[in-house]
Amino acid sequence: MKRAVVTGIGVVAPNGLTTEDFWAATLKGRSGIREVEFGDTRYSARFGGRITDFDDKRHIPSRLLPQTDRMTRLALYAAESAFRDAELDPEAVAGYGSGVTLSNAAGGFALSHRELKKLWGEGPKSVSAYLSFAWFYACNSGQISIRHGLRGPSAALVAEQAGGLDAIGYSRRSVRRGTRMVLTGGVESALDPWGWISHISSGRVARPAAADRAFLPFGTDAAGYVPGEGGAVMVLEDRDEADARRAPRRYGEIAGYAATFDPAPGTGRPPGLRRAAENALADAGLAPADIDVVFADGAGSPDLDRAEAEAISAVFGPRAVPVSVPKALVGRLYAGGAPLDVATALLSIRDDVIPPVPAAVEPDPEYGIDLVVGEPRHVPVRRALVLARGRGGFNSAVVVTAAA
Amino acid sequence: MNRRTVITGMAVRTPGGGSTKEFWDLISNGRSATRVITRFDPSPYRSQVVGECDFDPQLENLTPREIRRMDRAAQFGVVCAREALADSGLDTADLDPAKVAVSVGSAIGSPTSLEHEYRILSDGGRHWEVDEAYLSPHMFDFMVPSAIVKEVAWAVGAEGPAMMVSDGCTSGMDAIGHARDLITEGSADIVVAGGTDASISPMVVACFDAIKATTPRIDEPERACRPFDRTRNGFVLAEGAAMLVLEEYEHARRRGARVYGEVAGYATRCNAYHMTGLKTDGIEMAEAVRHALDEARANPTDVDYINAHGSGTTQNDRHETAAFKRSLGEHAYRTPVSGIKSMIGHSLGAIGAIEIAACALALVNDVVPPTANLHEPDPECDLDYVPLTAREARLDTVLSVGSGFGGFQSAVVLHGPRKAAA
Numbered sequence: 001m002k003r004a005v006v007t008g009i010g011v012v013a014p015n016g017l018t019t020e021d022f023w024a025a026t027l028k029g030r031s032g033i034r035e036v037e038f039g040d041t042r043y044s045a046r047f048g049g050r051i052t053d054f055d056d057k058r059h060i061p062s063r064l065l066p067q068t069d070r071m072t073r074l075a076l077y078a079a080e081s082a083f084r085d086a087e088l089d090p091e092a093v094a095g096y097g098s099g100v101t102l103s104n105a106a107g108g109f110a111l112s113h114r115e116l117k118k119l120w121g122e123g124p125k126s127v128s129a130y131l132s133f134a135w136f137y138a139c140n141s142g143q144i145s146i147r148h149g150l151r152g153p154s155a156a157l158v159a160e161q162a163g164g165l166d167a168i169g170y171s172r173r174s175v176r177r178g179t180r181m182v183l184t185g186g187v188e189s190a191l192d193p194w195g196w197i198s199h200i201s202s203g204r205v206a207r208p209a210a211a212d213r214a215f216l217p218f219g220t221d222a223a224g225y226v227p228g229e230g231g232a233v234m235v236l237e238d239r240d241e242a243d244a245r246r247a248p249r250r251y252g253e254i255a256g257y258a259a260t261f262d263p264a265p266g267t268g269r270p271p272g273l274r275r276a277a278e279n280a281l282a283d284a285g286l287a288p289a290d291i292d293v294v295f296a297d298g299a300g301s302p303d304l305d306r307a308e309a310e311a312i313s314a315v316f317g318p319r320a321v322p323v324s325v326p327k328a329l330v331g332r333l334y335a336g337g338a339p340l341d342v343a344t345a346l347l348s349i350r351d352d353v354i355p356p357v358p359a360a361v362e363p364d365p366e367y368g369i370d371l372v373v374g375e376p377r378h379v380p381v382r383r384a385l386v387l388a389r390g391r392g393g394f395n396s397a398v399v400v401t402a403a404a
Numbered sequence: 405m406n407r408r409t410v411i412t413g414m415a416v417r418t419p420g421g422g423s424t425k426e427f428w429d430l431i432s433n434g435r436s437a438t439r440v441i442t443r444f445d446p447s448p449y450r451s452q453v454v455g456e457c458d459f460d461p462q463l464e465n466l467t468p469r470e471i472r473r474m475d476r477a478a479q480f481g482v483v484c485a486r487e488a489l490a491d492s493g494l495d496t497a498d499l500d501p502a503k504v505a506v507s508v509g510s511a512i513g514s515p516t517s518l519e520h521e522y523r524i525l526s527d528g529g530r531h532w533e534v535d536e537a538y539l540s541p542h543m544f545d546f547m548v549p550s551a552i553v554k555e556v557a558w559a560v561g562a563e564g565p566a567m568m569v570s571d572g573c574t575s576g577m578d579a580i581g582h583a584r585d586l587i588t589e590g591s592a593d594i595v596v597a598g599g600t601d602a603s604i605s606p607m608v609v610a611c612f613d614a615i616k617a618t619t620p621r622i623d624e625p626e627r628a629c630r631p632f633d634r635t636r637n638g639f640v641l642a643e644g645a646a647m648l649v650l651e652e653y654e655h656a657r658r659r660g661a662r663v664y665g666e667v668a669g670y671a672t673r674c675n676a677y678h679m680t681g682l683k684t685d686g687i688e689m690a691e692a693v694r695h696a697l698d699e700a701r702a703n704p705t706d707v708d709y710i711n712a713h714g715s716g717t718t719q720n721d722r723h724e725t726a727a728f729k730r731s732l733g734e735h736a737y738r739t740p741v742s743g744i745k746s747m748i749g750h751s752l753g754a755i756g757a758i759e760i761a762a763c764a765l766a767l768v769n770d771v772v773p774p775t776a777n778l779h780e781p782d783p784e785c786d787l788d789y790v791p792l793t794a795r796e797a798r799l800d801t802v803l804s805v806g807s808g809f810g811g812f813q814s815a816v817v818l819h820g821p822r823k824a825a826a
Contacts, residue, residue, distance in 0.1 A: 041533035067679070096673060096691060104570070105548045107513070113532075116522050116607060120529025124448045124610040131611035133679045133809045136512055137549070137570035142810025145674040151688055154674045154812065155578060158513075158550045158568035166567050173585060190547070193533045194525060200536065201543035258591075259565035263501065264558035272563055275502065334548070391544065392554030394566060 004175040005403050006251040007242050008086025008235035009343045010078035012187060014049035014228055014330045019085065022340075023347050026355045027376050031329045033211045033226055038193045045205045047214040048191060049228020049331025067130045068143065069108025070229070075140035075187035076147060078233035082183060083148070086235040087248050093181050094149030100141050101155045101171045102233065103163035103186035103335035105390075108135035110192035144183060144233075152179045160390030161297070162259065164231070164338035165398045169257030171236050180241040185339030187231035199227035202391065204301050212360050215332075217298030217325040218305050218371050219361040225300040228327075231336020232343040239403070250403035251346035255383070256284025262393030273297075273395040274311040277385060280397035281315070284383075288316045291399070292381045293354050293372075295341040297389045298325030300332075302364075308387070309367035318368040322377060328357045338388035342398055345384035349402050353378050409587045410824055411664040412656050413492025413649030414761050415484040418748045419455035419642055424491070427748075427758075428765045431773040432794045436626040436747045438640045441604065449609050451618035453628040455642025455749025456604055459483075470555075473542050475514035476602035478552040480645035480754075482559045485596050489560050492649035493661060494594065496561045505564035505592035506557045507583040509575030509599035511753030511808070513549025516605045521546060556596060556647070564592045570753065572808030573715075574672065575599055576646065577756030577816055581670035583650050593652045599757035600645035612641055615680060619716065629750075630777040631714035631743035632721050632789045639715040642749025646757040648764075653824070664764040666824035668801075669700030669817035680809050682719045686727030689805060689813040693731035700817035702801050704732040707739055707817075709772050709797070711763050711804040712789075714743015715750050718782075720807060725785045727805070727813075740797065742790040746776035756806045760816055763802045767820030772797050 009019045014032020016022025025032070036048040051074070056065060059077045068076070079100070083090055090098075112135040118126040133139055138156040145154055153174045157166045164186040171184035190198065199205055206224030208214045215226040242250060258279030260272030281288060294316070297308055312323060326344050327337055348354055359374035383401045390396075414424060420437025421427030430437060438455050446452035457480070461471045464483045474482065485506075489496070496504075521543050525534035545551035550568050557566045565586055569579040576599025583597035612618040619638035621628045630636035656663060673695075675688040697704065713724050728736040744762050751758065766772060771794050778791035800823045806814045 038533050043536050094676070099674070105550070107547075109547065112518070112607075113522070115611070116519065117526065117529050117532060119607060119610050120523060120526065122529075124450075124606065124613060127607075127610040127614050129611075129614040131607070132615045132617065133572075136572065136809070137568075138511070138572045138575075138808070138810040138812070139679075142572070142674075142679055142812070145676050145811055146678065149676045151674045151676045151691075153672050154571075155582075155672070156570045156810075158548070158570050159553065159566070160548050160550045163550065163567065166565075170582070173589070194522065195547070197525070197534060197536045197539050198543045198547040201539050201541060201547075203541065203544075259567065260502065261506070261554075261557045261563050261566040263563055264561065267561075269501070269563070275563075390550060391548065392551055393557065394550065394554075 002176045003239040004172040004236050004254045005239045005242055006234045006346055007237045007247040007249055008082040010081030010233045011343055012074045012078045013230045013340060014051050017053055026326050026329060029358050033214050033331055036196060043197055045200050045207045047211050047226050049226055051230055067134055069111035069134050071108050071187060071189040072140050072143050074189055076143060078187055079144045079183055082233045082235045088235060090148035096152045097180040098150045099152035099154040099174055099179050100144045100150050100183040101167050102141050103157045103167040104137040104140055105158060105160050105163060105188055105334035106190040107137050108139060109190035109195035111135045113192045113194040159394040161334055161337050162388040162390035162394035162396040163335045165388045165396035166259055168254055168398055172254045172257060175236060175238050180238050182236045183233055184236050185231060185233040186335035188334040188336040189229035191229055215300050215328050216361045217300040217328055218363055218367055220364045222300045222302055222305055226331035228331025228333045231333050232339040252349050252400045253403050255401040256280040256399030258283055259396045271307055273308060274314050276395040276397040277315050280399050284399040291321055291383050291385050293348060293384045294321050294323045295345050295386045296323050296325050297387045298327060309369045313368050319370045322354050322372050323369045324354055324372045325357050326355045341386045342400060345386050345400050348381045348384060352380050407588050408653035409584045409650050409667045410653050410656050411648050411764050412651045412661040413488040415487035415491060416646040416758055416761050417457050417459055417480050417484060418644040418758055419457055431744050431747050431762060432771055434774045434776045434792050436776050438628050438749050439625045443604050444606060450613040450620050452622050453625045453640055454604050455640055457643050474555055475517040475546055477510060477514055477600045478555045480602060481508060481552050481556050481600040484645045484647035485556045485559045488647040488649050501561050501563035503564055503593040504562040505586050505595040506553055506562045506566040507579040507595055507597040508553045508556055509569045509579030509753045509757060510549055510552060510601050511572050511575050512601055514546040515608050516602050517546040519605050519607045560596045571812045572810045573752050574756055574806040574808040574812040574814040575753030577806045577814045578672055580757060580760055584667045584670055587650060587652050593655050595650045596647055597650050598647035599754040601752040601754040602643045603641055603752050604643050627777045629716040629746045631716045631746050631775055632782055632785045633778045634780040634782045636716045639717055640749035642751040644751040644754045644758055646761040663821045663824050665767045665821060666819040668819045669696035671695035672812060672814040675811040675813060677811055682723040684722050684726060686723045686730055689724060689727035690730035692813050692815040696815040696817045702817055705735045706801045707732060707803050708799045709802040710739055710741040711759050712741050712743045713805050713807045714745050721785050725787055736787055740772045740790045741787050742773055742775045744773055759804050763804050763818050767799050767802060770796060770799050
């Protein structure tokens, strides 16, 4: 069977606009969680993972600016970064052999908001032609396909926060079936006022007093998550093709993937995260003891943290594997979150170091997991498990391994 | 081991089609159900003719809480999923929930609810900084449309892989293609798969007005959508849903299930050209068709019927006509081609699944549904588009294609029950 390896990473994160800046920030515990301000209006939650150094005019061709929401601009930028990192000229691989499959969760919310305000404030004739495509969930995949000439199997998947891993699993299938290269991952942004309070409506957004206490997954003081923007796009290549073109980097292989769904409420059946992890390990042909680190979903709500800790302990045994939640520094990025975790896992493998959760997290001892807190842990990392859950019951897991 | 995927259950809700039987009666008789918007005042809009479903969630047995928390698209999806499962004869008590998956296509998620909530939060568009005091607890699930998948998964007791495929107007077809792949690779034995979109909201009507993609024709509303006709001038926005029960062939055979057909081939490609525009050459769609035929181990000459995208825009008609010639060669001229959007409009991410349901019914009945409203053929479109009247024909292999914003071009090849059993 063909093997899918990551040969390029493009990160766009609240604590770093390049892979190396993000990685340095993640290891040093530098946070991208900041106050989210909307004029004089005060909302009940005020901290989010915001990207403040993205220069639209510098990073995006001017002709694309009018027709793109912020989510698409960030995605175009991440895709371009991934190609550059892979030292892959899109023109050289353009055609049916190359595709793009990204996840998206909220669409181009700020653009929808702007156009709805025009529609209801000024009337239908004021609505922009770009509303016909610039907000919808396939927009990032479509714009990247067009910009880089990618004509192969492509898609956009939605499974809230789990969808980013589904996109990676879907893309691995494309590679296995003969597509030489797929851009995969996810990027999200919905931080306009309507998007912001829509996040709040999940009922799980933290309302802390200070940014550094905002998102404390698996901590005794965990009180919700912080919404953020950004994500990661990766170049996923058929290993033989990467070898043939002497790709400069092979961050690792997507060795296992699985997705499950939680039972409907009231059935009394167990949740599906454990099964997703076990299925992904089986898919990779690995045993729990082979895994060096788990990048957890880390919802940051006590009930969800407990459920995840139980799943991890059930698979690995109590405190048997290091666990980290680097998203504690950037917030919950929805479709962008899990791809950023996969990128982080690949960097952990590259540098043999596990990034920590911030020192502000006081691990709840009842969870029985070995949470890496405060300082990076320098240990050999060859194989990592990445977990993600999506609101409603979506569970996905990906196993990444050092490229052989 | 080659795991094959067959269709063993289906349910649809379309304009003029409140049940699978009504749907088939409508399209096999060449009747159109498009009409002037009744759900809100159409007068401010350029395009006023749409395809609306006469869908009453209470009559469809949804509970008050289900109705409150679900967008109309989710309601369509859940109703169809339950009905499709019943139609398949599967008893969920006998199934391993871990081997039941869900794959739902939707292009635009929950626009009706998003717009409804927006109007409240902004007080009718007055305030940019919306008022949190009016926030609905269901807002998040309208923002993130995988909530629709959740509802379908709950409705059918699925605990396998579940996700939404949102590739614009090929979503429904791509969701079925993904479902087929889940069965082929062994991730599921049963997939409840299809598409749903509830598109008739001011925001959606206005956005297609803005690019003049929808027809402005108002007189004779049932004749508004005219694919392949010289006088066509845009598509007719519609809503609807179809859910299919896809089942691994041996699983279906062991229980003696009725088989509508086999999902034998699927492929998708991108034109990498324009978010909304199509070239006239149809190259990428032809590539998808060729690949889908390869997967089905079918030759171009095996294709007995083509269910066209047939949206009713000039660029589409010419694009896909070229694609059929490019992929099927001379056989394209001998193959009946029809567009059912002429009767039920274009329900965006749902229509690909509805059209696959129509193809399965065509295979079961050996009947080609017609292209309604085709009186004056466009001389640039010179294939056999089955105008006005259905045609009896022995059908064993049919092709359905779709084309979507973002550049997606997809194709599905279905084998009928005779061939699936062979």
